[in-house]
Amino acid sequence: MSTILMAADEEFTPPSPNDFNLPAVFGDGTFDFLGQAQVAGVTKPMLQIVLAAVLVFVVFYYASRKRAMVPGKFQYVGEEAYGFVRNSMGRDIIGSHDFQRFVPYLFALFFFVLFNNFMATIPFIQFPTFSRSGMVYSLALLSWIIYNGVGIAKHGFLGYLKLQSVPGGVGGPILLLLIPLEFMSNILVRPFTLALRLFANMFAGHLLLILFALGGEYILLHQPLAYAPVGILAWVLFIAVAILEVLIQFLQAYVFVLLNAMYIQGALADEH
Amino acid sequence: MQSHVAPLVIQAAGEGELNPLLPHPIELILSLVVFGILFFAVRKFVVPNFEATFAERTKAIEGGLAAAETKQAEADAKLAELEQQLADARHEAARIREEAREQGAQIVTEMRDQAQAEAARIVESGKAQIEAERQQAVTSLRAEVGSLATTLAGRIVGESLEDDERQARVVERFLTDLESGAPGAR
Numbered sequence: 103m104s105t106i107l108m109a110a111d112e113e114f115t116p117p118s119p120n121d122f123n124l125p126a127v128f129g130d131g132t133f134d135f136l137g138q139a140q141v142a143g144v145t146k147p148m149l150q151i152v153l154a155a156v157l158v159f160v161v162f163y164y165a166s167r168k169r170a171m172v173p174g175k176f177q178y179v180g181e182e183a184y185g186f187v188r189n190s191m192g193r194d195i196i197g198s199h200d201f202q203r204f205v206p207y208l209f210a211l212f213f214f215v216l217f218n219n220f221m222a223t224i225p226f227i228q229f230p231t232f233s234r235s236g237m238v239y240s241l242a243l244l245s246w247i248i249y250n251g252v253g254i255a256k257h258g259f260l261g262y263l264k265l266q267s268v269p270g271g272v273g274g275p276i277l278l279l280l281i282p283l284e285f286m287s288n289i290l291v292r293p294f295t296l297a298l299r300l301f302a303n304m305f306a307g308h309l310l311l312i313l314f315a316l317g318g319e320y321i322l323l324h325q326p327l328a329y330a331p332v333g334i335l336a337w338v339l340f341i342a343v344a345i346l347e348v349l350i351q352f353l354q355a356y357v358f359v360l361l362n363a364m365y366i367q368g369a370l371a372d373e374h
Numbered sequence: 375m376q377s378h379v380a381p382l383v384i385q386a387a388g389e390g391e392l393n394p395l396l397p398h399p400i401e402l403i404l405s406l407v408v409f410g411i412l413f414f415a416v417r418k419f420v421v422p423n424f425e426a427t428f429a430e431r432t433k434a435i436e437g438g439l440a441a442a443e444t445k446q447a448e449a450d451a452k453l454a455e456l457e458q459q460l461a462d463a464r465h466e467a468a469r470i471r472e473e474a475r476e477q478g479a480q481i482v483t484e485m486r487d488q489a490q491a492e493a494a495r496i497v498e499s500g501k502a503q504i505e506a507e508r509q510q511a512v513t514s515l516r517a518e519v520g521s522l523a524t525t526l527a528g529r530i531v532g533e534s535l536e537d538d539e540r541q542a543r544v545v546e547r548f549l550t551d552l553e554s555g556a557p558g559a560r
Contacts (some may be wrong), residue, residue, distance in 0.1 A: 119394040140398050148404055155412040162416065166423035171434055173427075184424045202425075206417035214409055236397030240406040305394060 114320045117312040122233050122305065150231045154217035158210070187212045187359065195363040200370055204363070207248065211241070212359040215300070219351035222308055223344060230304035230351075235297070242297035245362050250289065253369030262369070288368070296361055303354045307347045314340035520545045 129143020165180020173181060187209045192201040215232070222230035232238050253262040266288040267281045318336030321329050524541050 118391065120391055122394055123392050135399050136396050138392050138396055140392075140400075148401065151401075151405060151408050155408045159412060159415050159420070162420045166420050166427070169423055169427045169430070171427075171431060181424060181427065184420075185428075188424075206421045207413060209421065210409070210413045210416040214412055233394075234398060234401050235395055236399065236401035237405040239397050240402050241409060244406060244409070 114317070114324075117309055117316060119305075119309075121309070121312055124229070146227075146229055147231045147234045147237065150221045150227060150229065151218060151237060154221060154231065155214060158213045158217055162213070183213070184209060191359055191363045195360070196367045196370065204366055208359050208363055211362060212355055215241070215358050216352065216355035219304060219355055220348070222304065222311075222351060223348055230308050232300050233304040233308050235301050235305075238297045238301040241300075241358075242293040245296060245365065246293040249362070249365035249369045252366060256370055265371070266369070292361075292365060296358065300354050300358050303350055307343075307350055310343055311340060311347065314343060523548065 123141065124146045126141050126143025126145050127149065129141075131142045132139040133142045134140070162180055162184065165177050166184070168174070168177055170177060188201075188205050191208050191212070192205045195201075196204055218231035218237075221227045222233075250262070253265065256262070257265055263285075267285040268277065269280055269284055272280060314336050318333045318340065321333035321336065325333070520541075524545060527544065
């Protein structure tokens with residue numbers, strides 16, 4: 103690595119968004135999409151997202167399979183994890199009447215996002231799947247389709263539009279102002295904020311880690327020895343930020359699914 | 375590891391900076407497909423298992439609680455019954471004791487009455503016997519005193535008092551004088 107950097111005439115190359123465009127593991131070449139040359143072939147995040155899905159399924163399948171009345175450790179952990187999503191995000195937010203049919207979605211989504219986020223910390227993988235915006239956009243789109251879909255199924259198209267756009271308890275000309283605002287915030291903006299929140303957190307966190315790792319390395323290898331403590335400090339900070347990142351990875355998965363549940367709840371509500 | 379190699383590789387391939395906000399189309403589709411498969415697999419194989427376990431556990435706990443409640447109620451009923459029996463037995467014992475005391479008192483009274491009657495009867499019969507003996511003594515004494523006195527008087531006065539009629543008359547008079555305390559006799 104250092105040889106590559108030294109080859110770049112010993113100037114420090116700060117990490118850039120391009121660091122997230124990994125080369126293909128299999129396959130070769132590029133293709134054009136929306137005016138950008140994208141890698142054609144299987145890249146690391148693509149393998150990661152499949153691995154995460156397989157892990158989620160295998161772990162919870164084996165945790166749930168025995169169905170013992172008095173659970174063993176593995177089953178107990180599985181049940182706690184399932185119960186956490188089911189109760190704190192499903193039942194408590196959507197309400198005990200409707201929540202059960204959304205539990206598989208919320209549960210699969212939470213652990214799918216969580217495992218993919220943890221990929222950024224797992225040694226030898228160390229790349230957040232959802233720092234690739236495309237991966238997140240489709241999940242946000244799916245969320246948008248689901249919460250609008252259940253809302254329209256329950257209230258009808260116009261009834262749903264009214265529910266989401268017309269705030270209750272307000273009348274008169276102020277509605278002219280409020281209806282477009284509510285429509286914007288409840289229907290148009292949500293998928294973007296949902297996607298960008300997760301993507302940007304994963305992206306920025308990883309960028310920060312690259313900066314500390316490369317910066318520390320550059321100072322230690324290419325600067326006078328007197329600066330070495332600063333390089334060490336950068337690596338210490340790298341570790342601290344990596345630990346903070348684990349918290350952020352969990353929180354972002356939690357927030358992503360929590361907002362999903364809240365959107366569904368809002369779409370199913372009888373009164374605004 | 376690879377991440378900082380990447381820009382060099384891509385730049386070496388002649389690409390410019392990519393906008394990270396613009397999606398990679400394959401990733402867009404792949405994410406949806408992978409999540410979709412995971413969702414259906416989880417819905418079919420994982421969630422029913424957990425839900426069934428939860429439901430069975432709830433049922434087992436509720437069944438256990440109901441059984442415990444029934445047992446508790448049974449035990450309470452039995453305890454109440456036993457306490458009732460104990461109270462009945464105590465009551466019975468007290469009643470019997472009371473009865474015995476009354477009977478005892480009654481017996482004592484009866485015995486006392488009997489004993490008093492018996493004592494009275496004994497005293498009475500003793501008195502009667504004494505009276506009879508006294509009467510007898512008086513009778514025999516009177517007979518003897520008469521003959522003795524007559525004999526004595528015949529000796530003294532020399533008068534024959536052999537005549538029964540006379541004799542009787544003299545004795546009678548004597549006794550009458552004696553009883554009335556006649557001074558002439560003195």
